[in-house]
Amino acid sequence: MGPEILRDVSLHVEPRSFQFLTGPSGAGKTTLLRLLFLSLKPTRGLVTVFGKDRATLPAAELPLLRRRIGVVFQDFRLLDHMTTYENVALPMRVRGREEASYRADVVDLLKWVGLGDRMNVLPPVLSGGEKQRAAIARAIIEQPEMLLADEPTGNVDPPLASRLLKLFRELNRLGTAVVIATHDLHLMDQIAARRIVLADGRVDIHD
Amino acid sequence: MTDVSRTMRDDAARQSGRRASSIVPGDNIAGRALAIVIAIMTFLSCITIGAVSLVQGSARTWQSQIAREATIQIAPRDGLDMDAALEAARQAIVGFPGVAGVRIVDAAETLRLLEPWLGSGLDINDLPVPRLVIVTLDESSPPDFSALASALREAVPEAALDDHRAWVDRLVAMARTTTAIGLAILALMMTATVLTVVFATRGAMAGNDQIVEVLHFVGAEAGFIAAEFRRHFLLVGLRGAVIGGGAAIALFLAISWWAARNRATPEGDQAIALFGDFSVGWSGYAGVAGAIVVIAVLTAVTSMSPSHANLAGLTGREPRNGEFGRPKTR
Numbered sequence: 001m002g003p004e005i006l007r008d009v010s011l012h013v014e015p016r017s018f019q020f021l022t023g024p025s026g027a028g029k030t031t032l033l034r035l036l037f038l039s040l041k042p043t044r045g046l047v048t049v050f051g052k053d054r055a056t057l058p059a060a061e062l063p064l065l066r067r068r069i070g071v072v073f074q075d076f077r078l079l080d081h082m083t084t085y086e087n088v089a090l091p092m093r094v095r096g097r098e099e100a101s102y103r104a105d106v107v108d109l110l111k112w113v114g115l116g117d118r119m120n121v122l123p124p125v126l127s128g129g130e131k132q133r134a135a136i137a138r139a140i141i142e143q144p145e146m147l148l149a150d151e152p153t154g155n156v157d158p159p160l161a162s163r164l165l166k167l168f169r170e171l172n173r174l175g176t177a178v179v180i181a182t183h184d185l186h187l188m189d190q191i192a193a194r195r196i197v198l199a200d201g202r203v204d205i206h207d
Numbered sequence: 208m209t210d211v212s213r214t215m216r217d218d219a220a221r222q223s224g225r226r227a228s229s230i231v232p233g234d235n236i237a238g239r240a241l242a243i244v245i246a247i248m249t250f251l252s253c254i255t256i257g258a259v260s261l262v263q264g265s266a267r268t269w270q271s272q273i274a275r276e277a278t279i280q281i282a283p284r285d286g287l288d289m290d291a292a293l294e295a296a297r298q299a300i301v302g303f304p305g306v307a308g309v310r311i312v313d314a315a316e317t318l319r320l321l322e323p324w325l326g327s328g329l330d331i332n333d334l335p336v337p338r339l340v341i342v343t344l345d346e347s348s349p350p351d352f353s354a355l356a357s358a359l360r361e362a363v364p365e366a367a368l369d370d371h372r373a374w375v376d377r378l379v380a381m382a383r384t385t386t387a388i389g390l391a392i393l394a395l396m397m398t399a400t401v402l403t404v405v406f407a408t409r410g411a412m413a414g415n416d417q418i419v420e421v422l423h424f425v426g427a428e429a430g431f432i433a434a435e436f437r438r439h440f441l442l443v444g445l446r447g448a449v450i451g452g453g454a455a456i457a458l459f460l461a462i463s464w465w466a467a468r469n470r471a472t473p474e475g476d477q478a479i480a481l482f483g484d485f486s487v488g489w490s491g492y493a494g495v496a497g498a499i500v501v502i503a504v505l506t507a508v509t510s511m512s513p514s515h516a517n518l519a520g521l522t523g524r525e526p527r528n529g530e531f532g533r534p535k536t537r
């Protein structure tokens with residue numbers, strides 16, 4: 001057992017809310033997002049997502065909860081053998097949907113994030129920023145109830161970062177609760193929103 | 208309309224026309240290596256099956272051919288009227304239950320049989336050679352050999368009955384031993400195949416942990432992931448097994464074609480005397496078909512064996528590498 005990364009952390013992400021999660025590198029931002037995404041079990045303490053207790057959640061319900069959450073990973077997690085288009089369409093594909101029912105949505109979204117001409121390209125030839133945008137598109141394509149984004153603007157220039165932030169804001173207006181982990185002060189200054197600050201395993205919330 | 212948006216539309220059209228990538232990547236090195244391993248092991252297993260079937264079939268043929276006949280030998284003796292003795296022997300057993308036919312090997316044929324040793328131009332009556340009567344037996348209800356022998360001895364004291372039973376017994380024993388050895392080798396071969404396929408499949412599966420993880424993260428259900436992998440590995444296994452089994456069948460056919468072509472030559476005759484017409488019986492082909500199916504299914508099942516399902520987080524447990532935001536390893 002290593003050290004406790006998070007302790008005395010108590011917070012609630014309201015439906016339709018918008019917040020930044022910040023703190024120095026290694027503070028536990030990614031760890032907290034993993035707890036919310038149910039990809040990590042707390043060694044102690046209580047995590048409930050959409051009213052379900054992680055500890056008593058049957059394994060079969062895990063995918064159903066995850067479908068209500070969109071995630072942008074710090075390291076993107078795109079599948080290298082699928083095109084950008086196919087990566088973004090993957091959430092619908094695993095839900096068993098017909099391609100005809102979502103193709104136009106995926107194409108529109110890819111154009112919106114500036115990947116219109118990179119649709120049929122495999123991720124290994126995308127730039128860091130392009131991968132990041134593909135990962136964001138995959139997370140929001142299904143308009144999830146909650147979006148967890150880990151450093152979603154870490155690889156893009158400031159104008160594109162602002163554009164992506166607007167996209168998140170728009171998504172939030174449509175009803176998605178958004179949590180953006182970042183240490184980019186400039187980004188946080190663009191929007192007046194709740195800030196969850198992690199430091200030394202504790203949490204400070206600035207509304 | 209701008210050029211850019213037209214390009215985008217074209218892209219979309221191209222996208223829709225293009226076949227979707229499979230969820231599990233098809234031709235990576237691990238997948239190809241797995242197919243090759245499966246092809247080789249299937250080939251070797253099928254060759255073993257074919258060889259066992261061939262030996263079994265040959266043994267059965269030898270047995271029935273030899274069991275179908277018995278021979279009566281009449282030794283020459285001063286004052287013995289050989290022709291009368293041959294006829295008497297024939298009379299004695301011709302109506303015997305279990306005897307299907309009796310044929311005296313006549314003087315001309317006996318001479319022909321002896322020609323290689325004694326040369327031609329001899330008079331059989333001058334030579335003290337034994338003469339033969341060939342008895343064809345009813346295979347389904349063979350005669351009582353001791354009654355047959357005593358009936359014969361009563362009619363012609365010089366006659367000796369050789370029922371080939373010593374030969375048949377020895378052949379049966381040999382065929383049984385050969386088949387048993389063949390089956391043992393087949394068992395070893397199948398065990399080796401199963402183990403190789405299991406470990407090669409696990410190896411190929413291990414490279415897919417990342418994919419399994421991402422599928423979980425985008426909300427795929429365990430059943431969906433398992434079905435995708437099972438289908439993928441079933442196809443890989445089937446491809447390898449069909450190639451290996453097909454090569455084995457091609458080899459069987461080539462050998463029997465070779466045997467048929469060389470039927471007239473001495474080498475060919477010798478081989479045919481031993482192994483019949485070299486055709487692997489239907490049981491051999493059925494065995495090959497069975498092996499192909501078993502190996503393909505084995506591959507598919509192994510890809511999602513319980514131990515691996517755990518590893519990949521398919522049972523709903525924590526994915527082993529399921530770190531969200533883990534530092535990039537690529």
Ligand SMILES: Nc1ncnc2c1ncn2[C@@H]1O[C@H](COP(=O)(O)OP(=O)(O)OP(=O)(O)O)[C@@H](O)[C@H]1O
Pocket residue numbers: 002005023024025026027028029030031032074530532
């Ligand atoms: N799987 C793990 N096992 C043990 N320790 C871990 C694991 N993952 C992360 N940690 C540790 O937990 C701490 C917090 O990590 P985390 O990734 O949550 O930080 P972070 O706030 O996201 O940092 P950054 O801003 O650099 O992304 C770090 O000290 C890290 O080494």
Ligand SMILES: [Mg+2]
Pocket residue numbers: 029030031074150532
């Ligand atoms: Mg992090």
